[in-house]
Amino acid sequence: MMAEVRSMEQDTTQHEKSVGDAVLTEGVRHVDVVHVSLAGLSAIVAFLLFAIALPVFEKPPVTHPLSFAVMVIVSFIGIIGLYVLNFRVHKHVTDQARLTEVLVNSLGQGFVVFDREGVCGNVYSQACLDLLETVPAGKNITDVLQIPEENKSDFKDWLEVLFQPDHALSFDDVVRFFPSFFSHSSQRRVSLIYRPLYGKSGLLRNLVLIATDQTEEYAARQAAAHQQNFAEMICRIFKDRNQFRSTLEHVRSFLQESENLDENTLNVPNLLRGIHTLKASLKQFNLTDFSEIMHQVETDLRGPEVNSKTDFLARLTPCRQKIASALARTNEEISSLIGKECEWRGTVREIVENDIYAFAEELIAVKADPELVQRYLEVIVAVPIRECFHSFERELRELVGMMDKQVKPIIFEGTNPRVLTKSLQNLLFSLTHISRNISDHGIEPPVTRMARGKDSAGQVKILFEIVSSLRGEGEQDLRIVISDDGNGIDPTRVREKLAIQDPEGEWRFEDDKKVIQRILTFGFTTMDKVTALSGRGVGMEAVELEVSKLNGSIAVSSELYKGATFEIKVPYSMSLKGS
Incomplete structure (x- = not known):
């Protein structure tokens, strides 16, 4: 591979050298033509001068008509020949100039040459009109670049240094003091680069300014930097989650404490110290946008126009709104990382779930106060069920x-009961099959949905609630309802598949509501072929099996082209025996 790369590099270098040689040879050839033309013209002039000067040297002048005619014809032919040669050279030079103009303009860059005095020449690229927003010819470069009046003298001084042959600084060292970007009226990012033009003596003769529109490139770099910053933010948050939670809690506390202040309760130094501390804390987690807003707030509250507590309070209200909006955006941005139902309760420590349950069993074994055990189960062991549905x-x-x-964010309805997840783990794990069923069978492609008068993105809803159980008095069930607004389940399609798999089955005597429950049986599928997501007829049966293990029930309902609903009921208990 390395040998191939070296070979390609050699071929590229040879090609570039050949192209360079060809261009140089063509240029030298036309320079030679000019030299030949000048030599020929000189010979003709010398010949004519010799004929005129014959009497001066006491030689008989040309008096014979034939001789004179020969001289005139030869001179005329020579002049015509030289004119043709020079015409060809002129045509070639013109063509090359036009080609150069096309090539330069095709680059989309602004090129302009200026001299020691800063005066721009008459040659410039068309892009200058767009990038520099002016015709530079004949103008001073300080005016073209819109250099402020107070900075023009510095620019001219450095320009003078650059043209001094004995200055100690390099070209690159000096041009660092020149403007590197042009202030465009359309907020475009136009970069400025300077290149030297040296004369034959090796002295600097002119400067070339190259203006380049880097707006898209800059936007791409900014987006990449934002992604990198976001990744760094995630790493820092997960590395020190407790400190991160504490930081945002301090922001919330600041908003609450600064809400209803008046001139009597306002403590300006404390507020400013708090803002400054929050700014530094946010910066630790790479929350650069939030930190910048805090910096702007601090600057606004410390402004020269703030001369009294009344002025401070007047500015504090919009500043609090900025901080509140930034906090809301931050919570939304990280919700997918730490959960939408995250409660900010200060420092959090991670403990293995088995250890949590083991300690509860120890409490029971030593016959601890039942109310204490129950409180431990409800507050420490149990978790809000919505947290179990992030995956x-x-x-x-x-x-x-x-x-x-396309699918919209899930809408959670009902309540958010706390559950002991130990007994529900297998059921929760099996719900991946409902997720796959909705993705593959339920939600339609955007075009199909719009043709049916629906939104292009599907909607899934999940409801949780605790309901009374039919098992006995005082018993409760956890009810989970998962629904979508997709295709629904076609009972006719179900019957067609059942007719192939079980021609004499009891399904023949079932109504639509009951026959669609058959999708929960082992081996049944409405798919004609197996895909990576579904088609084997075991997924929904796996869900039904886990529900049965918990002595629960699952039912399916559907309306064709309106969606399907899966209703699960399992016993709900807040004791280890029931879990």
Whole structure:
């Protein structure tokens, strides 16, 4: 591979050298033509002068008509020949100049030459009109670049230094003091580069200014930097989550404490110290946008116009709104990382779930106060059930994206009961099959949805609630309802598949509502072929099996082209025996 790369580099170098030689040879050839023309013209002039000067040297002048005619004809032919040669050279030079103009303009860069006095020449590229917003010819470069009056003298001084043959600084060292960007009226990012033009003596003769529109490149770099900054922010948050939570809690506290201040309760130094501390804390987690807003707030509150507490309070209100908006954006941005239902309760420590349950069992074993045990289970061991569905939501979003479909964020309805997850782990794990079923069978492609009068993006809803159970008095069930607004389940399609798999089955006597429950049986699928997501007929049966293990129930309902609903009920208990 390395040998191939070296070979390609050699070929490229040889090609560039050949092109350079060809261009040089063509240029030298036309210079030679000019030299020949000048030599020929000189010979003709010398010949005519010799004929005129014959009497001066006491030689008989040309008096014979034939001789005179020969001289005139030869001179005329020579002049015509030289004119033709020079015409060809002129045509070639003109063509080359036009080609150069096209090439330079095609680069989209502004080129302009200026001298020691800063006066721009008459040769410039068309892009100057767009990038520098002026015709530079004949103008001073300080006016072209819109250099402020107070900086023009410095620019001219450095320009003078640059043209001095004995100055100690290099060209690059001096041009660092020249403007590197042009202030464009359309907020475009126009970079400025300077290149020297040296004469035959080796002395600097002119400068070439190259203006380049880097707006898109700069935007791409900014986007990449933002992504890198976001990745760094994530790493820092997960590395020190407790400090991060504490930082945002301090921001919230600041907003609350500064809400209803008046001139009597206002303590300006304390508020400014708090803002300054928050700015530094936010910067630690690479929350650069939030930190910059805090910096702007601090600058506004310390402004020269703030001369009294009344002025300070007048500025404090819009500043608080900026901080509140930044806090809301930050919470939204990191919600996918730490959960939408995250509660900010100060320092958090991680403990292995098995250790949490083991300690509860120890409390029971030593016959601790039942109320204390129950309180421990409800507050420490149990978790809000919506937290158990973060992976479901993420998987659904990823699967739908893989299939070039669209889905909106899940809408959670009902309550958010705390549950002991130990007994629910297998059920929660099996719900991946419902996620896959919705992605593959339920949500339609955007074009199909719009043709049916729906939004191009599908909608999934999940409801949680605790309901009374039919098992006995005082018993409760956890009810989980997962629904989508997609294709729904076609009972006719189900019957067609059942007719192939079980021609004499009891399904023949079932109504639509009951027959679609067959999708929960082992081996049944409405798919004609197996895909990476579904088609084997085991996924939904796996969900039904886990529900059955918990002595629960699952039911399917559907309306064709309106969506499908999966309703799961499992016993709800807040005791280890029930879990």
